[in-house]
Amino acid sequence: MITGTNGKTTTTSMIYNIIKEAGYDVITNSTGANMLPGITSCFIDNYKFGSSKERYAVIEVDEANLKFITKHLTPWSITITNLFRDQLDRYGEVYTTLSKIMEGVTLVPNTKLILNGDESLLGDLKVPNPITYFGFGLSPTNEKVIDINSDAKFCKFCKTNYEYNFVSYNHLGDFYCPSCGYKRPELKYTLTSVLDITSDNSLVEFNNHEFNVTQSGVYNIYNALCAYAITKELGIDDKTINTSLNKQESSFGRQEVINVDGKEVKIILVKNPAGYNQAIDTLCLSKDSLSVAFFLNDNYADGRDVSWIWDVNFEKLAALDLKDILISGERMYDMAVRLKTAGIPTDRFKISAEFSNITEYIKDCSGEKIYILATYTAMINYRKYLHSKGYIKKLW
Incomplete structure (x- = not known):
């Protein structure tokens, strides 16, 4: 299950295509119908009577709907891409969005969490779930100061302004609190090099292996890194992942x-x-x-x-x-x-x-x-x- 503010649809598509490239039977809610009725319909549409074959389901989930899904399903993993201000009349501020997501996480304490370590709201969650983090090992922009309009600027424990070894974009990056010592968690999967970045694509290295991201922008490097982390956790090899990412087409819109x-x-x-x-x-x-x-x-x-x-x-x-x-x-x-x-x-x-x-x-x-x-x-x-x-x- 993939949730979070930005990147859900693209990341879900990337993961689905990589698993499919690896030869596995896989389904997904590709139209972006990510609330309870749409996800239910996805499973109904893809149900096969009498089938005992192992199948994967890569499901995009609306942040406020995760708790309705995990009430009925225990996923192998839940991924949270990031948390930004979005639809304020529905979610409120980013802390409310996190709270809504965590309501769903707490229902499945044995599910693996694969999280964006550069997102300061996702560190030190104090949950029993096993957690793996991905993030940037360097900044494509070399920025160290976040913009005045960035979202989660204050330490979630002591409310001191975060400082950064580098910023990737908005409030994401290698953060630390100079007051209480809270800092970015240890990353298992990282962006280790940016070889080229254009208005059409990015050539990068994840864990020192080269990959081509066919969608432009730093945010799509995050989406690809997230897909890389999840599929590596599934045991899929780098060659298969790169082949799939090279063929990745944009989702609608x-x-x-x-x-x-x-x-x-x-x-x-x-x-x-x-x-x-x-x-x-x-x-x-x-x-x-x-x-x-x-x-x-x-x-x-x-x-x-x-x-x-x-x-x-x-x-x-x-x-x-x-x-x-x-x-x-x-x-x-x-x-x-x-x-x-x-x-x-x-x-x-x-x-x-x-x-x-x-x-x-x-x-x-x-x-x-x-x-x-x-x-x-x-x-x-x-x-x-x-x-x-x-x-x-x-x-x-």
């Missing part, structure tokens, strides 16, 4: 590339400040001029409060050569105001709530590659529109 009349449209899901900043950092790796679309919704699945966009570092985009700036979604004017405040030129704004208009704007963009940064329901709805027009063959 997670850096998915769609051809729209010759334009290469890459859709990136953004749902909280931590993930949005990572998406922006990925755009900053591009050496070419950019065309970018911003979709902002405030439905229940997105979080009704959109004030979080003011914690996103859109100011970084002002330094880029943005040729086309498209804005849509139910809160498109909130997004337009935020971008204007960040110093992005308003004379390049094209604003419309109609997907048909946005699609025509995309066709008219000066560049051949267009990035769409979209919140969850905006991403889902635009994909449905593209599917209705024949640009996407498989909706889910």
